[in-house]
Amino acid sequence: MTSVAVKLSSGEVMTQPEMDTYSRFDVLLTTFIDRAFQRADQRYRTTAKSAACLAAVFLAEAAAYFLRMLVTDSHIVWHNVGVAAMVGIIATPLAPVAKDLATALNTAAKAVQTVKR
Numbered sequence: 001m002t003s004v005a006v007k008l009s010s011g012e013v014m015t016q017p018e019m020d021t022y023s024r025f026d027v028l029l030t031t032f033i034d035r036a037f038q039r040a041d042q043r044y045r046t047t048a049k050s051a052a053c054l055a056a057v058f059l060a061e062a063a064a065y066f067l068r069m070l071v072t073d074s075h076i077v078w079h080n081v082g083v084a085a086m087v088g089i090i091a092t093p094l095a096p097v098a099k100d101l102a103t104a105l106n107t108a109a110k111a112v113q114t115v116k117r
Contacts, residue, residue, distance in 0.1 A: 001025070052095065057088030 004022045007014050014022065064070050064084035070077055 049092070053089060053092040056091045056095075057085050060084045060088035060091065 001021060004014060004018050004025075006012075007018065008022075061070075061081070061084045064080055069080045069084070
């Protein structure tokens with residue numbers, strides 16, 4: 001490896017065994033970096049989905065509270081608390097679908113406006 005590094009820095013031609021060593025090292029390093037990026041990407045996605053779920057549940061509970069669905073006659077209505085939590089949990093995977101649908105509708109509306117002109 002030392003001779004490979006020296007020849008790479010000086011620009012000398014490497015022998016076949018040195019080229020093999022360099023190629024193996026390159027493949028090993030590339031594989032290691034790809035795996036690290038995949039792990040980081042998966043961790044990011046999982047964290048983002050968890051945060052989105054918590055935010056959706058919090059917003060659903062807040063909406064239920066402000067609509068006065070959670071408290072009646074100074075008593076907490078636990079059924080409505082559960083319903084609001086379920087609405088938040090269900091809303092989490094629907095958000096990307098709604099975004100895609102809104103984008104598709106916007107694109108279709110622009111296309112129709114272009115055709116009408």
